[in-house]
Amino acid sequence: MVSNEKRPAGLGHGKGPGRRAQFTALPYLLILPLVAVIGILALYPTYVTLSQSFFRVDPLDPPERFIGLENYAKLFADPAVSNAWGNTAYYAVFGVTLTVLVGLGIALALRYPFRGRGLVLACVVLPWALPGVVEGIIWDWIYNPSFGVLNSILSSLHVIAQYQVWISESRLVSIFFISVVQVWQTAPLAALLILASLQNIPEEVRDAGSLDGVNRLQELWYITLPLIRPGLAIAMVQSVIASLNIFDQVYVLNGNAPTGASVVMQTYLTAFQNLNFGQGYALSFLLTSLTMGISVIVLRLVYRKVDF
Amino acid sequence: MDCLLVHHWFDHESRKANLMWEGAFRSLAAGALVGAMLLSGAAVTRAHTNAALPFAGQTITVAWAGPPPPKADLDRFTAQTGAKVQWVTLGWDALQTKITAAVQAHAYFADVTDVDWSRVGQYYLLKWFVPLNKYFDLSTLKDVPQLSSFIYNGQLVGMPADSSFTVTTINTAMLKKAGITTLPATFAEYTTDLKQLQAKGVSAHPLDIPLQAAEGLSTYWYQVTAAMGGTMLDKAHKPLFTNPNSAGYKALAWIVNAYKTGLVPKANITMLDGQAQQGEMALGRVASVFSDYSGNVGSLYNIPGQSKVINQVRYLPIPGVKGTAPNLGNPDGMGIPMTARNVAAGAAFIKWFDDAHNQALWSGLNGSKDVIVGFTLPMRLSSLEMLIKANKIQQGDLLLSMLEHHAQAAFPTGIPPWYNQFSAAVNTNIHSAALGSESVQAAAQAIAQTVNSLQ
Numbered sequence: 001m002v003s004n005e006k007r008p009a010g011l012g013h014g015k016g017p018g019r020r021a022q023f024t025a026l027p028y029l030l031i032l033p034l035v036a037v038i039g040i041l042a043l044y045p046t047y048v049t050l051s052q053s054f055f056r057v058d059p060l061d062p063p064e065r066f067i068g069l070e071n072y073a074k075l076f077a078d079p080a081v082s083n084a085w086g087n088t089a090y091y092a093v094f095g096v097t098l099t100v101l102v103g104l105g106i107a108l109a110l111r112y113p114f115r116g117r118g119l120v121l122a123c124v125v126l127p128w129a130l131p132g133v134v135e136g137i138i139w140d141w142i143y144n145p146s147f148g149v150l151n152s153i154l155s156s157l158h159v160i161a162q163y164q165v166w167i168s169e170s171r172l173v174s175i176f177f178i179s180v181v182q183v184w185q186t187a188p189l190a191a192l193l194i195l196a197s198l199q200n201i202p203e204e205v206r207d208a209g210s211l212d213g214v215n216r217l218q219e220l221w222y223i224t225l226p227l228i229r230p231g232l233a234i235a236m237v238q239s240v241i242a243s244l245n246i247f248d249q250v251y252v253l254n255g256n257a258p259t260g261a262s263v264v265m266q267t268y269l270t271a272f273q274n275l276n277f278g279q280g281y282a283l284s285f286l287l288t289s290l291t292m293g294i295s296v297i298v299l300r301l302v303y304r305k306v307d308f
Numbered sequence: 309m310d311c312l313l314v315h316h317w318f319d320h321e322s323r324k325a326n327l328m329w330e331g332a333f334r335s336l337a338a339g340a341l342v343g344a345m346l347l348s349g350a351a352v353t354r355a356h357t358n359a360a361l362p363f364a365g366q367t368i369t370v371a372w373a374g375p376p377p378p379k380a381d382l383d384r385f386t387a388q389t390g391a392k393v394q395w396v397t398l399g400w401d402a403l404q405t406k407i408t409a410a411v412q413a414h415a416y417f418a419d420v421t422d423v424d425w426s427r428v429g430q431y432y433l434l435k436w437f438v439p440l441n442k443y444f445d446l447s448t449l450k451d452v453p454q455l456s457s458f459i460y461n462g463q464l465v466g467m468p469a470d471s472s473f474t475v476t477t478i479n480t481a482m483l484k485k486a487g488i489t490t491l492p493a494t495f496a497e498y499t500t501d502l503k504q505l506q507a508k509g510v511s512a513h514p515l516d517i518p519l520q521a522a523e524g525l526s527t528y529w530y531q532v533t534a535a536m537g538g539t540m541l542d543k544a545h546k547p548l549f550t551n552p553n554s555a556g557y558k559a560l561a562w563i564v565n566a567y568k569t570g571l572v573p574k575a576n577i578t579m580l581d582g583q584a585q586q587g588e589m590a591l592g593r594v595a596s597v598f599s600d601y602s603g604n605v606g607s608l609y610n611i612p613g614q615s616k617v618i619n620q621v622r623y624l625p626i627p628g629v630k631g632t633a634p635n636l637g638n639p640d641g642m643g644i645p646m647t648a649r650n651v652a653a654g655a656a657f658i659k660w661f662d663d664a665h666n667q668a669l670w671s672g673l674n675g676s677k678d679v680i681v682g683f684t685l686p687m688r689l690s691s692l693e694m695l696i697k698a699n700k701i702q703q704g705d706l707l708l709s710m711l712e713h714h715a716q717a718a719f720p721t722g723i724p725p726w727y728n729q730f731s732a733a734v735n736t737n738i739h740s741a742a743l744g745s746e747s748v749q750a751a752a753q754a755i756a757q758t759v760n761s762l763q
Contacts, residue, residue, distance in 0.1 A: 059434045060430070060434065144575055145577070145578070146574065146593070147575075165575070165578070168577045168578055168739070169743055169744075254520075254521075255520040255578075255580075256522060269732065272404075274728065274729050275728070277412070
């Protein structure tokens, strides 16, 4: 049922051997408006970003002039940028792992209908609908070292002896807790994607497994997970994109502090604070390229076509 | 016969119906005619009235890092000028980003927006704001003490929107509880009093310093440096804070030490200045803000619903190492970005906002109903005098004296055009030093390195 074959796209299905497939333009015409929108809103800005990254674009140092790879060279030599790359790698590891695990857990819990499932689903999806800044403000109060809910609960349960500063003090701890906020936002989408794949699995497959005597864990590992690879792959790609491009939560929870600064935060500081737009373009393009590259790798490793 | 009767009946009913419709139509037509006459009359009246209003039909967008004046006041502006005001409130840091992004991209976002004192030099060089010289006669603005902060090479880049300067605030009720009977006059006395507040159990963490890596922390350091008797940069904008005996270094060390020894609440490591003032000083969790903002007593600490320390907080002349230290001016101004659509209407709004009576109103001349929450002090001395005369401002004489005689620019030798990078280096390194990620010396060196690289 899990196939490694790739069906050629764009051709109609032949009805028998030796019969030539007919080319139809209709699918291409139908997606043309979307392609135009993507072209204007995504491809053109990407082109401008790339081309401007080879120029010195600094209003305090006019005029704009071609400088080749100088922006990129300076970025690679900048310790603040290196720090941001390191932080972003941690965000990606924490973010993707937690998003997929939490999303999978939610999807498995909501797989079968039960009373109130619709309401539960709506509540689960709610964090996804909130802007990142709003979530950052909510969790800022939860994490507050003086009167936050987290400290209060952990102190009541005697898990901690005194109230803690969760963000700012330690790099890894700060990144972890900021990632939790983002996972709160991205896990619902992952859950929906995985749930869609779960619901595509025919009951007969599960029944066949039961007849063969598999337990729940074995069913999950050998049957369920392989069959939901399409949903898992898309959920992982979404999470990779969100984690690598994290900004709102970092800005609200940690300000300009280098402890948890992400690459997007560094891009913001470079462009809007230092007014060095050329380097900002370069950093932005590097991040975009990396995001695309990792997404393709994840898809290649995880995605498999599934037929029932 | 029956057919004829039916036909006759039908014919009669038809005529009746026709008459009914005709009557209805006539009534409707008459009503429509009267309505049209009334409407056109109103339109003529409105057009006549609007013709007298210079900006009738225009809507100006004001993007500001604070709440708007009361609606009734904005309606007054509309009634006087014809221009409607659309107010957009943004966080201060976010607003600076918006200004940069919009003006650099030549995109419209507002007709009037913030011109911070720290960016005047930069905006002048970048030509991002409309020079206001033709709209304001500088010779008539003698009662605006902080006007010079917004003039660069003779060009008026923005008009002051308030008279913000840094000032120490202290909770006198807490001092009394701790047995402190006289207000501290020197820096040493101030620090001693804080420790006594802590030792007596009146306040576990009596000092507020906003230690999140943001502009508020930079401003705090500038004020403490001034209290230590010095400044951050020399005339050539070279660093003056790398020597451990320098005022800037001592200020940095004092801030870091205050956090590490528990004088400052742990939570402050993640707090912005406004958050700390509203969430700690106003709620009685701390006893003092060394570098608070002028006007906070009247517009925050004494406002019911916002504060739990009403009538407990007072201003204190900055306790310096050798007595009263200078207060540092940090006013916000209003300016018109180059991308504005309604320049003249924007200038009219700024004039209205800077009107002496309006400024006094928003500072509490008519009580809390006209107050803009968080509004510091009026930008005109005449407004301040109105408030003092009406007994509507606590310690008005002290504030007036500070403004006239003790307030000075944060950078007496001029604000460097690379101020943004400097401030970022300041607040990120002080934040890191407070966390213990780097030593005070390393932080000072890192800030100095940034300054030297920007020369």
